Every structure is written in C-alpha cells, then in structure tokens.
C-alpha cells in the first residue's frame with residue numbers, strides 16, 4: 108500500500124530536515140525505524156487515530172515558535188530527594204545534572220553510546236511492538252532521530268527517584284529524546300519527568316519491567332503556554348511486575364500523550380493515570396492502549412481533565428484482552444470537569460475482549476461543577492473561588508491517588524493548588 | 533437578631549410562588565421552632581435565607597443584626613453569623629472533612645478580619661467537640677458526608693455548627709432519620725450551644741425533637757405563610773390534632 112502523495116511529501120520533508128546518527132550500537136535500530144517511517148508516513152489529519160487532535164504542528168518541518176516561560180517560582184519535585192538529569196532544549200546539561208551514579212542502577216546516555224550496549228535489544232523494540240494494531244509514526248520518527256536520552260538498567264531497589272528535568276530556553280527549539288529503562292528481576296525504580304523541554308518535544312520512553320520488578324513514573328508537564336509535546340510510553344510487563352505511571356499536565360497549547368502497555372506475564376499490575384488542567388488555548392490528548400496477554404492481571408486507567416475558556420480534552424483509551432488472558436481485571440475511567448460552556452471533552456473508550464472470564468469496566472463523563480456541593484461549601488463560609496478550587500482538587504483526586512508515593516502525591520497536589528490559585532488571582 | 537419581614541419568594545425558573553409573606557423575628561438567646569406539613573415552604577425559607585440559587589425574592593426583607601442578608605453572597609451570610617444545618621447534607625467526594633472544616637473556620641475568620649486558627653489549635657478544638665458528638669477520628673478523615681449514615685450526617689452538621697459558632701442557627705429537620713439515641717446526641721449538641729447571644733430556628737416536622745430542644749416560641753407554617761404562633765404548647769397541640777384543624781381555621 109503506498110502513501111497518499113501529500114503524506115509522503117510531508118514525511119520526506121520532515122526526514123530531510125533531520126540528521127540520522129549512523130554510528131554506535133543504536134544505528135541499526137535507527138535505520139530500521141527510518142525505513143518503517145517511510146512506509147507508514149507521519150500522521151495526517153485524516154487518520155482515524157488523529158480524529159480529535161490535529162497533528163500538523165507536531166509533524167511540520169519546523170517547530171512552531173513557543174515563547175519561553177519565566178522560571179518557575181517553585182519547581183515541581185523541588186523538595187524531593189532525587190538524582191537530577193537535566194536537558195535544556197533537548198541537550199544534556201552536565202553542569203546542572205548530578206553525577207550519573209546511584210546504587211542499584213546503571214545510568215548512561217544514548218548520545219554517549221559505544222558499539223555494544225545492553226539497551227541494544229530494547230531500543231526501538233518496544234516501540235516497534237507497539238505499532239500494531241495502530242501505527243504511532245511519531246514514535247518511529249523518534250527512534251530514528253532521537254538526539255539523546257537516558258538508558259537505565261535497574262538491578263536493585265533504587266533508593267531515590269531519578270528525575271529528568273527538561274528546560275526550555277530557545278523559542279524555536281525542537282527536541283527529540285528517547286529513553287530506555289530496563290528494570291531487572293526484583294528491581295524497583297521511580298522515574299520523574301518535569302518541565303516543558305522545548306518549543307516542540309517528541310519524547311519516547313521504553314520500559315521493560317521484568318518478573319517481580321516495579322516501575323513508578325510521575326511526570327509533570329508544564330507550564331509553558333505555547334509549547335507542544337508528543338510523548339509515547341511503551342511498556343512490557345513481566346510476571347508479578349508492577350507498572351504505574353501518572354502525568355499532570357498544566358498548560359501547553361498541544362499535548363498528545365500515548366501510553367502503550369503490554370501485560371505479558373501473569374499477575375502483573377498496570378496503572379496509567381493522568382490529570383490535566385487547561386485554560387484557554389489548550390488541547391490535551393491522552394491515548395492509551397493496554398493489551399492483556401496473560402492471566403490474572405489488573406490494569407487501571409484513571410484520567411481527569413479540568414477545562415475552561417475553550418480548552419479541549421481528548422481521551423482515547425482501549426483495553427484489549429487477548430484469548431487466554433483469563434481473570435483480567437480491567438478498569439477505565441475518563442472524566443472531565445468543564446468549568447464553562449466553551450470547553451470540550453471528547454472521549455472514545457474501547458473494550459475488545461477475547462477471553463470469557465474477565466471483569467472489565469469503563470466509563471466516561473463530562474460535567475460542570477456540582478452546584479449543590481458548591482452551595483454547601485459556600486454556606487459554610489468558603490468563598491466561591493476557594494470552594495470551586497476545592498471541588499476541582501477533589502475531582503482530580505482519584506487520579507492523583509494512583510500515585511503510590513505520598514510525597515509525590517503531595518508534590519502534584521501542591522502544583523494543582525498553585526495553578527488554581529494563580530487563576531483565582 | 534433575625535428579622536424576616538413580609539418575605540415573598542418564587543421559583544426562579546417557574547411561576548410558582550412558594551413563600552407568600554413570611555414574618556418572623558428571632559431574638560438573641562431564644563429558640564424558635566417552625567412546624568408545618570410537608571411542602572409548606574420550610575426548607576425554602578432556610579435556603580433563601582442562606583442564599584441558595586434558584587429562588588427569587590419578589591417582596592420583603594431579611595436581616596441579621598444590621599446585615600441585609602438578601603443582598604450578599606452565601607459565604608458572606610455565613611461570615612455574618614448565619615448557619616444552616618441542612619435537611620439533606622451534601623456529600624462531597626474527595627474533600628476531607630477536616631480540610632473542609634478548617635477551611636470553613638478560617639475563611640469566616642478571614643472574612644471578619646480575625647486571626648486564622650492555627651492547625652494545632654484547630655485540631656485540639658475539633659477533637660474535643662467531635663468527641664462529645666461521638667464523631668470518631670475516622671469520620672473526621674473521610675470525605676465530607678460520603679458514606680455517612682443519616683445520623684452521622686446530622687451529627688456532622690452539628691459539629692460544623694459547633695466549630696463555626698454562628699450567631700443564628702437554622703436547623704432544617706435535623707431530627708429526620710434519627711433514632712432516639714442519635715436525636716438525644718444531636719439535641720445535646722444543640723443545647724450546649726444555647727447562649728444569650730445566639731438565636732435558633734428549629735424546623736421540624738414532629739414534636740419529638742422539641743422535647744429535647746425546648747423552644748421559646750413555636751410557629752406553624754402552611755402554604756408559604758406562618759399561620760399561627762404560640763408557646764411550646766402549640767407543638768403539643770399539633771402533635772395531638774395534626775395540622776388539619778389549624779389549616780381549616782386559617783382558610
């Protein structure tokens with residue numbers, strides 16, 4: 108099947124503007140990705156998977172300019188004891204970063220890589236596996252052209268979180284980063300990501316969680332208004348492993364977060380959650396695909412969106428239960444709180460089940476603030492703005508509670524509160 | 533303290549007149565009761581006084597001290613000292629009871645230009661008051677009213693009242709859904725708050741609550757009006773004869 112001319116042209120134009128690294132252990136995977144990209148083409152407005160989100164600015168040759176936001180008053184995760192790895196406009200910043208050494212984990216950078224590396228078997232492999240049944244060409248582009256990223260091999264229980272901090276310094280920066288995490292048997296790690304990263308950010312995170320291992324991920328995307336981001340997380344889960352990811356998104360003109368998880372070992376656990384807050388020019392898309400291919404696994408998707416002044420939210424979430432994946436417990440909820448009549452939430456929840464002994468449920472709702480609750484709070488003396496904020500925080504709480512660490516929950520809540528407070532003025 | 537004059541209220545969305553000229557004055561230190569059949573407008577009166585949306589005042593006034601209640605926002609009425617114990621306390625998932633209480637106390641203090649209560653002081657006071665209402669630590673931690681039994685919700689209302697120390701307390705059918713023990717607990721909570729400077733308006737369907745909270749004045753409301761006012765004996769009369777006679781008298 109050949110691509111429509113327009114799509115082909117757009118894809119080739121984008122490819123022509125990028126440099127393909129040709130040395131190091133990742134070169135074959137990059138070449139393979141480039142070949143795959145040429146066949147699938149970049150997403151276009153007519154693609155079913157991009158029905159609710161316009162991909163043009165994510166695929167354009169040049170990143171649309173995004174004003175750089177003043178430094179944050181209180182950086183997120185600022186009080187958390189963590190190992191910092193800093194990228195500015197996608198370029199590693201050694202000075203601002205900590206020593207890349209921590210017990211229980213081997214830390215390397217993609218850009219540093221020699222000819223042999225443990226990540227060779229994973230880099231691009233999970234991304235490739237995540238291309239069926241739906242294509243995710245922006246991730247393939249990323250595998251081919253990523254300029255850097257971190258490679259984490261987790262062999263034990265890591266004592267503190269590893270934090271990727273993405274600064275944005277130049278108005279037209281276009282960053283492509285690709286990270287690979289391999290959590291070996293019995294290993295456990297928490298990965299934090301924060302910051303706007305660039306005017307346009309394409310980020311891929313491939314995670315393999317071995318039998319009995321744990322991976323926790325908390326991300327705070329923000330706060331630049333004009334930034335754009337397309338991110339993908341690809342994860343493969345072994346027996347009795349646990350994988351939990353949570354994303355808080357505040358502001359950003361366009362964000363598409365895709366999470367693709369395959370539960371391949373029995374008794375595994377997967378929690379994918381997110382909350383976003385948008386005011387005005389804001390479009391946020393969560394696209395999640397969970398495949399159950401093992402027995403007695405649990406997956407949860409919990410997404411909450413707070414939208415006002417014409418902000419838009421999208422949720423596309425699918426649970427696929429393969430034949431034989433008995434005793435699957437799948438839960439999916441996506442809800443939006445529309446703070447005015449201009450805002451919009453589009454949801455496409457899907458279940459596809461080929462096993463007979465499963466319990467899957469999904470739901471999606473969209474609504475305004477609860478007037479009875481609001482009156483009750485005001486009748487007790489809470490000013491309207493504070494009462495609304497309290498109800499908003501309460502609305503988001505179900506998603507935030509998916510984060511295992513109380514400390515990180517508090518960080519996220521503080522950020523939500525600060526965002527609401529700024530809007531209250 | 534609370535002065536309601538010729539209050540006429542209709543529904544905002546419909547042409548339905550609900551209150552048709554209510555006159556009522558509650559003096560500081562007194563307990564007034566309003567009794568009346570279902571649908572007579574008792575809850576509407578309490579909602580209009582506390583500022584709920586959906587009602588339109590077409591005539592009359594309501595003041596608390598020198599504050600014109602009808603002119604200000606619900607939170608301002610609360611800060612001015614008005615408290616409504618809801619007939620149906622609202623469940624608020626995700627908002628912890630303690631957070632809610634502390635925010636309420638401090639919002640009101642702030643609005644009045646008073647110093648906010650420190651968290652240690654707050655904790656001490658709330659524990660003490662909760663204890664006398666048999667509200668345990670678990671109930672304080674849970675989201676506001678979520679999963680509370682009918683009785684727990686009503687006790688929680690009284691706890692809020694005790695924490696906020698309002699000037700004027702309106703209790704809307706606080707006895708409904710309570711068994712005798714729970715009602716006793718609630719009544720004790722209310723009686724503990726009786727004070728020279730505080731007025732009460734106790735709305736109830738039955739006389740039994742008034743055995744525990746002794747009223748000074750009893751009003752009978754029917755069809756959007758106070759049709760009779762008397763002493764505590766009026767409640768007993770209603771208990772024995774029902775409302776029918778009184779309403780026939782009125783008609």
Ligand SMILES: Nc1ncnc2c1ncn2[C@@H]1O[C@H](COP(=O)(O)OP(=O)(O)O)[C@@H](O)[C@H]1O
Nearest residue numbers: 543550568569570571572573574575576577586
């Ligand atoms: N928001 C409303 N919408 C429609 N009807 C209402 C509303 N509020 C009150 N009413 C009507 O007004 C009348 C008085 O109700 P209410 O004040 O609840 O009486 P009570 O508390 O004495 O039982 C009833 O006929 C009720 O149906």
Ligand SMILES: [Mg+2]
Nearest residue numbers: 574575619705
């Ligand atoms: Mg009523």
